[in-house]
Amino acid sequence: MSVPRSRLRASDLTGLAFHGVRAHPMRAVLSGLGIAIGIAAMIAVIGISTSSQALVQQKLAEIGTNMLTITAGKDYLGHETKLSPDALARIxxxxxxxxxxxxxxxxxxxxxNPYVAAGATGGLVVRAAEERLPDxxxxxxxxxxxxxxxxxxxxTVVLGSTTAEKLGITxxxxxxxxxxxxxxxxGILDPVLLAPELNTSAIVSPERAxxxxxxxxxxxxxxxxSEDADVLRIRDRLPQTVNPESPGDVKVSRPSDALAAKNTVDQVFTGLLVGVGSIALLVGGIGVANTMVITVLERRKEIGLRRSLGATRGHIRAQFLAEAILLAFLGGxxxxxxxxxxxxxxxVANGWPLAVPLLIPVGGLIATIAVGAIAGVLPAIRASHTPPTAALSA
Structure with missing residues (x-):
């Protein structure tokens, strides 16, 4: 009559893993702390970045990306030029x-007030503005x-938001x-996103100027x-319209491009910080591996007893691997x-919309499982190769 082969059910394996973690709670907390710091750093960095970008996208959606600015450039001799008085009518x-x-x-x-020193301008600029500027x-x-x-x-004067703040005008x-x-x-303007130069301006009417x-x-x-679909076409035609004799003296730019470039820089910076978070996660994985090695050494008698009662090497490997994965998962x-x-x-502190893609925390948890599995492989193999007699006599 053959002896039935020992089996380890999934529920038993889960129970063994939880028991191993509960046996040394302080050690488990300290081991999981490294994993927690790594995952928290990555999620926070990505979440803060995406929330900031969500604010920019929200603002761009409100004010549009269809605005162009036209300024005078330099002539072929490098001298500053000026726009013509009828440039607006041409446009x-x-x-x-x-x-x-x-x-x-x-x-x-x-x-x-008139008692402020003439040199204390605070970087504020006086500008005349045409009546339809806000639109x-x-x-x-x-x-x-x-x-x-x-x-x-x-x-009379209308102040930009920064100007009003610096002058103490409320x-x-x-x-x-x-x-x-x-x-x-x-009047006092709200901050203007696509024309930030207006924020530091004191604006007067053309008549008074x-x-x-x-x-x-x-x-x-x-x-x-203009309409979004017409922006590129109009951008190409503006220099010739403003200055038919010397289109090269006219500079045309799209302010929203600068915001898009800022987003790109933010994403690069976010990538660097995610790399730092990944290093913290790696350090946490090493901590889990170290904990599991110590755990195997301390529980040699338990290993010997289980082996003598019919547990196979595969069961022992699965037990300690499950412990490592659980430890990392809880930290994650x-x-x-x-x-x-x-x-x-x-x-909330910055008034941003909260934007944390679900994929980020889910991906982080998957990463912790992978780290836990990698960290637990060698200790689990070492535990499974422990001879029952040597383990019991330890």
């Missing part, structure tokens, strides 16, 4: 243009309003010192919007939760 007659407006730099500065750049007012028929001819009706005279603030600030009527920058679960929580806190 507005171009087929496909939906909106266009301009700003012009004014050679003066803005201060909180062209997608700007909105945080406080007050844009210039009206009643305020265009008066000493509401409309306050006054600033601009062009050796007091101007009343009638001409009357008291020496404005010559020549625009410095023109902003143009803890790390995934920490990583998602860290991402959520950063997103």
């Amino acid at each position: 507005r007659h171009l087929d496909g243009v939906e909106e266009a407006s301009w700003t012009s730099d004014i050679d003066t500065h803005v201060y909180r 062209a750049v997608g700007a909105t007012l945080a406080h007050g309003s844009w210039f009206t028929i009643a305020t265009r001819g008066l000493d 509401e409309v009706g306050m006054q600033v010192w601009l062009g050796e005279r007091l101007f009343t603030v009638v 001409t009357a008291v600030l020496g404005f010559d009527g020549i625009p410095t920058t023109i902003y143009e919007r 679960v803890a790390g995934a939760l920490i990583g998602v929580a860290a991402t959520a806190m950063v997103a």
Whole structure:
């Protein structure tokens, strides 16, 4: 009569793995900590990056990627050129243009009051702006309003968000010192994403800039919007439209391209940080392997007893391999939760939408299982090759 072959059921194997982990809880926690740190670092880095990118994409979706900026370039001798006074009218007659407006730099500065030193400009710039500028750049007012028929001819100013912050202006009706005279603030802009230069600007109407600030009527920058499908076509035609005699003197750019480039840089930086997280995960795997080697040495009597009761080498291998995988998996679960929580806190603190692709934590857990399996292979093989007699006598 043949003796039935010993079998190890999956439920028994799971129970043995949990028992092995519970036998030394502090050691299990310390071993899983390395795995948790690695996974948490990777998930947090990727989650924060994707949340930041989600904010940029959300903003781009709101304001569009169909805006072009036109500025004067340099001639063939390298001298700075200027746009013509009728450049805006030329652009507005171009087929496909939906909106266009301009700003012009004014050679003066803005201060909180006349007692501020002339050199303390704070990097703030005074600009004249055409009446349809908010529509062209997608700007909105945080406080007050844009210039009206009643305020265009008066000493009034609209401040960019950064300008208002630096000057300590919190509401409309306050006054600033601009062009050796007091101007009343009638509006404060929200941050403008595609025209960030407006954030550090004090904007006056063309009428007032001409009357008291020496404005010559020549625009410095023109902003143009069209349908997305027409952007590339119009981009190619703008230089000839603005300056038919010397198109090369005209520079046309797409501000959203800079944001896309920033996203690319962020992704590269994220890749570097993920590499650091992977190293932490590797260190955690080494910690698991070390723990399993010590565990095998301490449990030689258990191994001998199980072997004497009919456990095969395959059973012993499976037992210790399952322990290593479980140890790494528990560390991975803890790390995934920490990583998602860290991402959520950063997103909430910065006002970002929380964007953690499900594939990231799932992939992280799969990675921990792989690390646990690799870390547990050698200790498991070593345990399975322990002779029962030697193990029992240890």
